Amino acid sequence: MIDFWIILTASLVATTTAILGCFLIMRKMAMIGDAISHAVLPGIVIAYYLTNSRASFPILLGAAASGMVVTYLIQFFNQRVKLQQDASIGISYTFLFAIGIILISLFSNDVDLDQDCVLYGEIAYVPLDTLTLGGFNVGPRQVWILGTTLLIIAGSVFIGYRKLVLTTFDPAFAAAMGVSVVLWQYYLMAGVSLATVVSFESVGAVLVIAFLSGPAATAFLLTKDFKKMIYLAIGFGISASIIGYYMADWLAGSIAGAIATIIGVQFALAFIYIQFLRKSRISETLENKVLT
Amino acid sequence: MNFFTEIASFFTFSEPNVKVVFWGSLILCSISGLVGTFTLLRKRSLIGDVISHSVLPGIALAFIIGQQKNPLYLIIGATVTGWISTYLVDYITKHSKIKNDTAIALILSVFFGVGVLLLTHIQHSGNASQSGLDQFIFGRASAMNMSDVWLFTIVGSIITLLVVVFFRGLSLLSFDESYSQSIGFPNELLKLVLSITTVVTVAMGVQAVGVVLMSALLITPAACAKFWTNKIIPMAILAVVLSGVSGVLGSAISYTYNGMPTGPWIVVVISLFAFISAFIGSKHGLLKKYIQRAKNNTKILRENTIKLFFNPDTLGETTFQFEDIFEKSNMQRGTLKKGLKLLKSDDLITLDNGTYTTTEEGINEAKAIVRKHRLWELYISRFMHLQPDHVHDDAEGIEHVITPEIEKELEKELDFPTKDPHDSDIPY
Known part of the structure; x- marks a missing residue:
C-alpha cells in the first residue's frame, strides 16, 4: 500500500508539472520556473513559522508573496537598471533561496523543516501523514492536496487552452487579436507557482525543475503536435515515477532523486533516437539522389 | 558571548581554525569573482548554475570510489561531471530543437537528481566517514582544514595565472566573439580555458558555499561591479574585492552562530552589495x-x-x-x-x-x-x-x-x- 501511495503522489506531481512544463519550455521560460521554485522558500518558511502548522493555505499565501518578490526583483534588475536577463534571474533567486535557508537554520527549533528536505523533498514520508474524514482514514493528506491541484491546473489549462497556445506560439498575432500576452503569462506563472509549492514537500525545490522541464523536453523531441506533446509528457512523467520508485528502492536512495535520474535517461534515449533517425534520413535522401 | 565579541574573536584569529576559514573563503570567493566576470560578460551566467548543481554527482562518485573525503579526489570528480554538464548543454542546444534555457534546466536538475540519489545511497549504506558529505549542499566553511587551504591556494594561483596569460583573448571573447574569431584569436582554445577555469572554480567553491548557491558567487560579484564600471580590468578587480569581502563576512557570521550554513550568508552579503550597487552604482x-x-x-x-x-x-x-x-x-x-x-x-x-x-x-x-x-x-x-x-x-x-x-x-x-x-x- 505504501508503494502505491508514493507512486501515486509522484505521478500526481509529474502530471501537473508535465502539463505546465510543455507551455514553459515552448515559451523559453524554463529558467523562470527554476527561479520561482527556489524563491518561494522564504515565504514557505515564514508561513510555517507564523502559523506553526503545515496547513496549506497560509503556506500558499507565503509562497505566492515570495514568488511575487522574485518576479519583481528580476524585473527590477532587468528593466530598471538594465542588467542582462540571465544575471538578473541568477541574482534574484539565489538571494531569496539563501534567505530561506538562513530562516530555516534560525527557526530550526520551532519549524519542522530541514535543509535537505527543502532540496529533494521527503516523498517517502508522504504515506505517514494521513487525512481522516469523519473518523475514516481516506489516505495521505498530500495525495488529496496534489489531486486537487492537478484538477485545478488541468481545469484552468483546459479552459484557457486556446489563448494559452496562441500567446505561446505567436505572441505578436495574439496581441494583434487583442489577447493580453502579459495576462496569460501571469495565468501560467500562477499555475507554476501553485504546482511548485504543493510539490515542494514531496520532491523539493531543485527536483521539481526536473519534473517541469524533463518530460516536456523529451516529448518535444518526439512530436510536433502540441496536444500530443502534452499527453506524451504526462506519460513520460508517470512512467519515470514508477521506474524511479523501484530504482530508489533497489539502491536505497532518495526517491525523488531516482525519478529525476530516470527523467534524464528518458531524455537521453529520445535524444539518441532522434539523432539516429536524422542520420538515417540524411543517408536515405543521399542514396535517393545518387540513384536518380 | 555577545555578537561583537564573537565577531572580534573571528577577525583576531583567536582560534587556529579561524585562520583556515578566513583564508579559505577569501581565496575561493575572490577566484569566483574573477572567473565570474568573464562568464557574466559572455552572458553565460546560468552555465555557472548548471555546473554548480552538476558537481554533486561527481563528488558522490569520487567518494564512492575513494571511500573517503579526500579533497583532491572530490575536486577531480566534481570537475569531471561539471565539465560534462556544460558540454551536454551546448551539445543538446546545438544538435536538437531544444532551446538553451530548457537544456540548462534539464541538465541542472537531472544531474542534481543523480547526485541526490548517490548521496542518499551513500548515507543509507551506513559508511561512517560519509559525515560531512552533505555539507557540500549548503557549504560549511568551518569544515575546511589547512590542507584544503593549500590546495585552494595552488589551484587558485593556476587559475589566476591562466586568466592573466590569456587576458586579452578572454576579454575579446567576452565582448565580441565573432570579431575575435575574425582577427584570428584561437576562440576554441579560449573557450576551453574559460570553461575549465569555471568548472574548477565551482568544484572548489562548493566546499564553502555549497552546490545550490555557488552560482550566485559567479554571477553576483560581477554584476555588482558592472554597476560601477564598463571597463573590464576595474570590473574584474572590483568583483574580486567585493566577492572576497563577502566571503570573509559571510563565513564570520556563519562561524559566530553555530550551526549556520556558510553559503547562504555569503550569498546574502554579496546580494546586499548588489542591491546597494544597483542603487548608487556610478555607471548604471x-x-x-x-x-x-x-x-x-x-x-x-x-x-x-x-x-x-x-x-x-x-x-x-x-x-x-x-x-x-x-x-x-x-x-x-x-x-x-x-x-x-x-x-x-x-x-x-x-x-x-x-x-x-x-x-x-x-x-x-x-x-x-x-x-x-x-x-x-x-x-x-x-x-x-x-x-x-x-x-x-x-x-x-x-x-x-x-x-x-x-x-x-x-x-x-x-x-x-x-x-x-x-x-x-x-x-x-
Missing part, C-alpha cells in the same frame, strides 16, 4: 539615472520657459506680466514659476514690480532655441516629406538635444534658410 545605478533625468528636466524647463519670451515682432527686449506668460504657456502655474526662477538666477530675465523683462542674454538664448526648433521643422519637412502641420511635436522634443555641431550641419544641409515650413522667420 538608479540614483545616477535619476540625477541625469532631473538635470535633463531642468534643462528642458529652462529652455521652454525662455522660449515664451521670444517675440517675433521685436526680436528684442520684451516685457511680460506673469499672467501674460502663463496664458501663452501650457504649463502648470507652479512649473512656470519654477522655470522663471531658473531664468532669473541665470540673469536671463529681470523681475521688477511684477513685470518680467528679458536681458540681452535672455533674448539670445530664446532666439537660439527657437532657431533650433524651426531648423528642425524645416529639416524633417524637407527630407522626410512630412506635412508642415506634423512637424511641431517632433521639433518640440528634439530642440533640447541639438548640439551646436548638429545645428551647423543642419544650416549647411538646408542652405542657410530664412523661413520655416510655417513661413515664420528663422531668427539668427
